[in-house]
Amino acid sequence: MPVSPLAPASFPELPVIEGVRFATAMAGVKYKNRTDVMLAELAEGSTVAGVFTRSATRSANVLDCQAKNGKSQAGRAAIIVNSGNSNAFTGRNGVEAVDSLCASVAEQTGIATDRIFTSSTGVIGEPLPYDRITAKIGELQDNLSADTMADAAKAIMTTDTFPKGSAATINVDGKQVKISGIAKGSGMIAPDMATMLVYIFTDAKIGHEALQGILSKLTDKTFNCITVDSDTSTSDTLLIGATGASGVDVTGNADFEDALHKVMLDLSHQVIRDGEGATKFVEIQVTGAANDADAKRVGLSVANSPLVKTAIAGQDANWGRIVAAVGKSGAEADRDRLSIRFGDITVAENGWRAPNYSEAEAAAYMKNEELVIGVDLGIGSGASTVWTCDLTYEYIRINADYRS
Amino acid sequence: MPVSPLAPASFPELPVIEGVRFATAMAGVKYKNRTDVMLAELAEGSTVAGVFTRSATRSANVLDCQAKNGKSQAGRAAIIVNSGNSNAFTGRNGVEAVDSLCASVAEQTGIATDRIFTSSTGVIGEPLPYDRITAKIGELQDNLSADTMADAAKAIMTTDTFPKGSAATINVDGKQVKISGIAKGSGMIAPDMATMLVYIFTDAKIGHEALQGILSKLTDKTFNCITVDSDTSTSDTLLIGATGASGVDVTGNADFEDALHKVMLDLSHQVIRDGEGATKFVEIQVTGAANDADAKRVGLSVANSPLVKTAIAGQDANWGRIVAAVGKSGAEADRDRLSIRFGDITVAENGWRAPNYSEAEAAAYMKNEELVIGVDLGIGSGASTVWTCDLTYEYIRINADYRS
Numbered sequence: 001m002p003v004s005p006l007a008p009a010s011f012p013e014l015p016v017i018e019g020v021r022f023a024t025a026m027a028g029v030k031y032k033n034r035t036d037v038m039l040a041e042l043a044e045g046s047t048v049a050g051v052f053t054r055s056a057t058r059s060a061n062v063l064d065c066q067a068k069n070g071k072s073q074a075g076r077a078a079i080i081v082n083s084g085n086s087n088a089f090t091g092r093n094g095v096e097a098v099d100s101l102c103a104s105v106a107e108q109t110g111i112a113t114d115r116i117f118t119s120s121t122g123v124i125g126e127p128l129p130y131d132r133i134t135a136k137i138g139e140l141q142d143n144l145s146a147d148t149m150a151d152a153a154k155a156i157m158t159t160d161t162f163p164k165g166s167a168a169t170i171n172v173d174g175k176q177v178k179i180s181g182i183a184k185g186s187g188m189i190a191p192d193m194a195t196m197l198v199y200i201f202t203d204a205k206i207g208h209e210a211l212q213g214i215l216s217k218l219t220d221k222t223f224n225c226i227t228v229d230s231d232t233s234t235s236d237t238l239l240i241g242a243t244g245a246s247g248v249d250v251t252g253n254a255d256f257e258d259a260l261h262k263v264m265l266d267l268s269h270q271v272i273r274d275g276e277g278a279t280k281f282v283e284i285q286v287t288g289a290a291n292d293a294d295a296k297r298v299g300l301s302v303a304n305s306p307l308v309k310t311a312i313a314g315q316d317a318n319w320g321r322i323v324a325a326v327g328k329s330g331a332e333a334d335r336d337r338l339s340i341r342f343g344d345i346t347v348a349e350n351g352w353r354a355p356n357y358s359e360a361e362a363a364a365y366m367k368n369e370e371l372v373i374g375v376d377l378g379i380g381s382g383a384s385t386v387w388t389c390d391l392t393y394e395y396i397r398i399n400a401d402y403r404s
Numbered sequence: 405m406p407v408s409p410l411a412p413a414s415f416p417e418l419p420v421i422e423g424v425r426f427a428t429a430m431a432g433v434k435y436k437n438r439t440d441v442m443l444a445e446l447a448e449g450s451t452v453a454g455v456f457t458r459s460a461t462r463s464a465n466v467l468d469c470q471a472k473n474g475k476s477q478a479g480r481a482a483i484i485v486n487s488g489n490s491n492a493f494t495g496r497n498g499v500e501a502v503d504s505l506c507a508s509v510a511e512q513t514g515i516a517t518d519r520i521f522t523s524s525t526g527v528i529g530e531p532l533p534y535d536r537i538t539a540k541i542g543e544l545q546d547n548l549s550a551d552t553m554a555d556a557a558k559a560i561m562t563t564d565t566f567p568k569g570s571a572a573t574i575n576v577d578g579k580q581v582k583i584s585g586i587a588k589g590s591g592m593i594a595p596d597m598a599t600m601l602v603y604i605f606t607d608a609k610i611g612h613e614a615l616q617g618i619l620s621k622l623t624d625k626t627f628n629c630i631t632v633d634s635d636t637s638t639s640d641t642l643l644i645g646a647t648g649a650s651g652v653d654v655t656g657n658a659d660f661e662d663a664l665h666k667v668m669l670d671l672s673h674q675v676i677r678d679g680e681g682a683t684k685f686v687e688i689q690v691t692g693a694a695n696d697a698d699a700k701r702v703g704l705s706v707a708n709s710p711l712v713k714t715a716i717a718g719q720d721a722n723w724g725r726i727v728a729a730v731g732k733s734g735a736e737a738d739r740d741r742l743s744i745r746f747g748d749i750t751v752a753e754n755g756w757r758a759p760n761y762s763e764a765e766a767a768a769y770m771k772n773e774e775l776v777i778g779v780d781l782g783i784g785s786g787a788s789t790v791w792t793c794d795l796t797y798e799y800i801r802i803n804a805d806y807r808s
Contacts, residue, residue, distance in 0.1 A: 057731030057739045089727045089739065091756030124724030125757050306710070306795075307803055314804030320528030323493045327461030335461040335493065352495030353529050391710075392804075396797050399711055400718030 019243025030084030277394030299386030337378030423647025434488030681798030703790030741782030
């Protein structure tokens with residue numbers, strides 16, 4: 001697979017987070033001759049929080065993480081992730097796989113099982129050959145290192161065309177607090193779902209409740225505002241570990257929240273930039289809605305509309321399809337107050353095409369690789385921004401290909 | 405455009421409905437050298453009822469029809485429809501167009517404006533050149549005929565690849581009651597939305613309230629259970645006219661409801677069979693849900709999933725994507741009680757692949773042009789059936805092409 005045309009120029013420098021160590025290995029879960037397992041170890045005193053897919057058919061790993069999230073924060077913690085097999089919809093075998101992985105990591109690292117989190121991503125419905133992973137725990141344990149987070153980003157890839165990382169550093173009272181994160185998603189060939197996995201680490205000091213609160217709030221503005229094809233994964237997992245090694249308590253610190261927001265937003269945008277078959281990165285800015293929830297509803301309705309997405313792929317300034325997507329969203333809307341713009345070009349207002357609208361100007365704008373679509377509902381102050389990509393032949397090719 | 409491979413072998417014989425007359429004309433609204441306007445006249449004593457798009461950005465025609473529906477049932481009635489321009493999102497001009505059309509029909513036919521219903525379908529956001537239509541009202545009036553309903557089915561087509569008609573006849577106490585209907589949708593090239601228009605006529609005798617009740621109920625089981633691409637139109641309109649000419653009062657008559665259901669189901673399936681780029685007709689049977697609404701939610705979630713639709717296009721028995729679509733639907737579901745089948749082949753049960761599942765057998769089944777996907781949630785008795793088509797390269801080609 002060629003690298004997405006929307007990929008960043010290079011993988012960023014990720015600052016080392018004191019208290020976190022990584023290792024990767026080739027376990028041969030499915031892929032050959034590449035790393036497919038990563039282990040992250042968090043030092044004693046680390047806080048771990050997470051958000052997970054809301055799918056009713058989520059994987060055994062997700063259910064196990066959810067059960068553990070917010071419980072014990074004592075002792076070291078571990079995150080073990082494999083690519084190539086999602087361990088989703090694998091019945092009792094799926095639970096057995098998670099339990100075996102946790103038991104093996106616990107035995108070989110001395111970390112308590114209730115502090116061991118697992119993720120699996122890849123093919124669905126196939127039994128996870130977890131013995132191939134447990135056979136590598138010793139090797140992983142031996143190779144743990146603080147400066148190999150970039151390798152971890154590669155080991156968790158499935159059909160991603162580039163590894164995804166992002167970082168930020170803030171100063172609090174003369175001391176540095178660092179945040180480094182990695183993600184995978186949402187390219188896939190066959191037969192997976194658009195699974196998204198995100199792991200963020202920081203040396204900030206913060207309790208579970210506060211960290212969980214920030215994480216959930218920021219997820220709603222970042223990862224919950226992106227869509228490639230409207231298909232929710234059974235495996236989506238975002239975990240954050242705060243080691244406290246900086247000695248800086250960031251509870252209630254707005255700068256920390258801003259920095260974490262920046263990292264999460266960057267990672268979520270990179271997922272869209274690796275959307276299957278994507279040739280356009282599209283930001284949909286919704287304003288003037290009755291409330292923020294309505295604004296997000298409109299944004300996702302536009303972002304998920306196959307007619308809007310194919311028009312963007314065709315570089316067609318087809319604003320009529322945006323009108324229709326607003327109309328079907330279920331949000332409060334008044335046709336005659338609605339206005340739409342492409343970048344700075346006002347396309348429609350007061351329920352009709354704008355008087356000065358130039359199709360040629362709009363058509364020229366649509367040739368850009370990065371597009372902004374503005375939708376103002378004209379009835380309130382609710383706002384939301386959503387990101388998506390276009391729907392192309394390549395998406396069909398990738399997903400209509402047979403799995404074998 | 406070639407005729408859809410899923411099209412019926414021929415257009416059906418539509419029985420003449422006493423009390424209804426049709427005429428068509430070439431008004432040149434947008435298309436050249438083909439009929440693009442149809443007028444239907446209903447005799448005095450006819451009851452008219454309708455259901456309409458719930459889009460918040462619906463067209464001026466739809467708003468006008470909704471305002472008139474259920475009001476006066478006195479005197480003759482008329483339905484005037486044009487193709488080529490949807491008169492949607494055309495601001496004040498849109499209202500003016502509808503008023504002018506109704507005034508012109510009223511003046512030349514003597515029918516009261518509150519009994520004149522209009523529909524427009526085609527390009528959005530362009531002013532409707534309604535003078536081209538009003539110039540043809542006299543000609544239409546002169547050509548009204550009881551046996552030209554098939555011509556009407558052609559005049560309302562936009563990018564449909566075949567005209568759509570369906571009929572049924574029942575006997576009530578030795579007397580015949582006839583139902584004949586036509587529809588358009590939902591092929592389109594550019595730049596329209598998947599607009600669907602349906603007109604059904606019967607010589608049954610029935611009051612507005614009873615007719616509206618049956619129509620709304622049956623719409624939920626037919627037209628509201630189909631989806632090509634999840635994009636709701638700004639123009640969807642279904643009108644039914646009951647002339648009473650048979651002399652048979654069908655209020656509360658179950659045979660009439662069954663016959664009307666059959667006609668509506670047939671027309672709704674024909675819309676799917678003309679879905680853009682469709683190569684497969686897919687029935688999704690959901691059972692065992694907590695309630696019927698949940699079952700429909702699951703059915704539509706599966707039917708609208710781009711990953712499921714592309715897998716079907718690729719003839720891939722990718723049941724994992726169906727699991728994911730069930731999971732994201734928002735309906736109550738238990739992963740470990742879920743079972744899935746393709747036709748008679750049980751694919752998954754008890755939260756995992758079925759023990760006797762044969763990928764080869766499933767792959768062979770997926771080569772059929774007509775597919776049944778069964779989803780049993782295993783938690784209640786709610787059920788619903790939904791129909792859709794696959795998502796192909798051709799859909800992208802049709803919708804990514806520039807509008808001009």
